[in-house]
Amino acid sequence: MIKFLDLKHQYLSIKPEIDQVISDIINESAFIGGKFVKKFEEDFAKYQDAKFCVSVANGTDALEIAIESLNLPKGSEIIVPANSFIATSEAVTRNNLKVIFCDCNPDNYSILISDLKNKITSKTKAIIAVHLYGHPADMTSINQIAKENNLRVIEDSAQAHSAEHNGKRVGAIGDIGTFSFYPGKNLGAYGDGGAITTNNKELAEKCRMIANHGRIEKYNHVLEGRNSRLDALQAGILNVKLKYLDAWVTKRNLIASYYLDNLSNLGDIVLAGVAPFVTLHAYHLFVIRTNQRDQLKNFLQENNIETGIHYPIALPKLKAYAYLNQSQTCINACSFDDRLLSLPIGEHLTEDEIETIVKKVKLYFKR
Numbered sequence: 001m002i003k004f005l006d007l008k009h010q011y012l013s014i015k016p017e018i019d020q021v022i023s024d025i026i027n028e029s030a031f032i033g034g035k036f037v038k039k040f041e042e043d044f045a046k047y048q049d050a051k052f053c054v055s056v057a058n059g060t061d062a063l064e065i066a067i068e069s070l071n072l073p074k075g076s077e078i079i080v081p082a083n084s085f086i087a088t089s090e091a092v093t094r095n096n097l098k099v100i101f102c103d104c105n106p107d108n109y110s111i112l113i114s115d116l117k118n119k120i121t122s123k124t125k126a127i128i129a130v131h132l133y134g135h136p137a138d139m140t141s142i143n144q145i146a147k148e149n150n151l152r153v154i155e156d157s158a159q160a161h162s163a164e165h166n167g168k169r170v171g172a173i174g175d176i177g178t179f180s181f182y183p184g185k186n187l188g189a190y191g192d193g194g195a196i197t198t199n200n201k202e203l204a205e206k207c208r209m210i211a212n213h214g215r216i217e218k219y220n221h222v223l224e225g226r227n228s229r230l231d232a233l234q235a236g237i238l239n240v241k242l243k244y245l246d247a248w249v250t251k252r253n254l255i256a257s258y259y260l261d262n263l264s265n266l267g268d269i270v271l272a273g274v275a276p277f278v279t280l281h282a283y284h285l286f287v288i289r290t291n292q293r294d295q296l297k298n299f300l301q302e303n304n305i306e307t308g309i310h311y312p313i314a315l316p317k318l319k320a321y322a323y324l325n326q327s328q329t330c331i332n333a334c335s336f337d338d339r340l341l342s343l344p345i346g347e348h349l350t351e352d353e354i355e356t357i358v359k360k361v362k363l364y365f366k367r
């Protein structure tokens, strides 16, 4: 079986270092806070070109806390891409704010700038840009629109560790950015984990307080917060893995170029484009579009190739959002969801496996 994701393979490639750091942390009983967490926050901030990094328990919390830190007025609307994971919109609703879905760009699936402009009302207070599949959103246009309309910009970078927009890593190009270290992400922990990045000291301090019971020191709470912390074991594991991230992303890019070279002009496949401002694509996912998605997926499965779908139901069409009645307002996202297919990509794949995947996709369309 050619695997979509192989975390065991990755672990075996760095086993001595991972085993060592886990045993060090257990030996020190340094489970919450402490030097491993501090080191990861410092190194990850530097890596993502951000001044500050606040680690939290997961990527969903990172979004919720980042939005809370902006202190938006009651009744505010936040614009959210229709093609994303539900965490992006959940974080808005969990803050008692209103989700307004925005359509996706048919070329690279990130937020469609023309539709973004249409969705702004007098109540709009923020935009969530999702760097979907590892392809940075058009931050220059988004920041410009935000400036003209006095909006805050949150970058959901859960799929885009290391991705660059015009030479700058994502996460602190807008006001505040969020990351997930869910095991399957490009930089994944061995459990849940997340982080918030920003160049704004005030926002960073606010997030840190919210994530740690609103305290400034032990038992001195200046506001009511919550418990959302990255534990030290995860931080230690992430410290090890961060060193390998560049190499892993390079491998993802090599696989993507091979796919792009070999799958163009094949059947009705539409390959995703890479916008000119993308100086580094993180290629968390390699997504193709075809009217024969389900048949192709089954054919590949029969040929021992795992694939994925991101996402099978566009957010506005989910039952959870039926009450919003917005599926007619995001035409691309709501019609692409039954045509998207994610091919395997990742450092676990061998050259032979990539060649096999391409051969089988070609075979499917030539039958």
Ligand SMILES: *Cc1c(COP(=O)(O)O)cnc(C)c1O
Pocket (backbone or CB within 6 Å): 058, 059, 060, 061, 084, 085, 087, 088, 130, 156, 158, 159, 179, 180, 181, 182, 192, 193, 194
């Ligand atoms: C994974 C993901 C999240 C949520 O992260 P968790 O760590 O699983 O909570 C949010 N947004 C996007 C786009 C994601 O892919």
